[in-house]
Amino acid sequence: MPELPEVEGVVRQIRPVSIGKRIVSVDVSDTIRKSKQSGKEAILKRIEADDFQERLTGSQILAVERRSKYIYMTMKNEQEFLLVNHLGMSGAWFFVDSLLAIPEDKFRRHVHVVLTLDDGNLLAFSDIRRFGEMRVLETEADFPPLLLMAPEPFADEALEWFLQQSGSPKFRNKPIKEVIMDGTVISGCGNIYATEALFRMKIHPKRAASRISRKRKIELFQAIAAILLESIDAGGSTISDYRNINGESGSMQNRFGMYGKKVCTICGTETKTVKIASRASVYCPSCQK
Numbered sequence: 001m002p003e004l005p006e007v008e009g010v011v012r013q014i015r016p017v018s019i020g021k022r023i024v025s026v027d028v029s030d031t032i033r034k035s036k037q038s039g040k041e042a043i044l045k046r047i048e049a050d051d052f053q054e055r056l057t058g059s060q061i062l063a064v065e066r067r068s069k070y071i072y073m074t075m076k077n078e079q080e081f082l083l084v085n086h087l088g089m090s091g092a093w094f095f096v097d098s099l100l101a102i103p104e105d106k107f108r109r110h111v112h113v114v115l116t117l118d119d120g121n122l123l124a125f126s127d128i129r130r131f132g133e134m135r136v137l138e139t140e141a142d143f144p145p146l147l148l149m150a151p152e153p154f155a156d157e158a159l160e161w162f163l164q165q166s167g168s169p170k171f172r173n174k175p176i177k178e179v180i181m182d183g184t185v186i187s188g189c190g191n192i193y194a195t196e197a198l199f200r201m202k203i204h205p206k207r208a209a210s211r212i213s214r215k216r217k218i219e220l221f222q223a224i225a226a227i228l229l230e231s232i233d234a235g236g237s238t239i240s241d242y243r244n245i246n247g248e249s250g251s252m253q254n255r256f257g258m259y260g261k262k263v264c265t266i267c268g269t270e271t272k273t274v275k276i277a278s279r280a281s282v283y284c285p286s287c288q289k
């Protein structure tokens, strides 16, 4: 599942090829139309396919940014609005001159939204599992969860925010892994990077937040930010379906010490898996206390 580094990679690639471009046409797949007719709201949230097409057609892309795991595209038609996209489990954007140019068949078969730009290129959104989301918003406030997100992990205020939140009554007695994966505590740290950061810090994922000293919490926060940056530099992690807009995989998965491992990469002990916040959490029972 794409986390912050993968989304950042996509944004950095979409930005130079799309800013200033106008969308001349919009296609929405029949699968999405049928899903909406049956009330399932796949991908297009709170907007009908026809309205989505109408709203975006003719609009100009002014900015492409990332906030946590969301892609924010600032659009302008008569007035400015936001196209906010979450990649979900397997969403991927491809920048191609025709849909046939999408590198792998599994992605080609699941293209659900196509934005045709005025230079003739396409921004095609493929989503194998259809957990991705697109919203057309006048402002962020139209989708309140966006307002509850923690500061960006690289922002100056993020550490203080993390210390406050993780010490609050809501989180202090929860397992640290659940706390750092909560987007209102730290932005953009999902299962993969939470697993890796706790392994590097030798902290057991079930340890209560309140049982970690302030000093260790600061180090943990710094480890998370460092791993996220390392992964951005490595082009993100490709576990199964993440690809960048040219169809390439990331390489951060080759540097994992714990995520997806059967034995600890430091001491060789068999790893264990516990469920925390309904996600499988891998850890080393010998290294992580």
Ligand SMILES: [Zn+2]
Residues within 6 Å of the ligand: 264, 265, 266, 267, 268, 269, 284, 285, 286, 287, 288
């Ligand atoms: Zn170990």
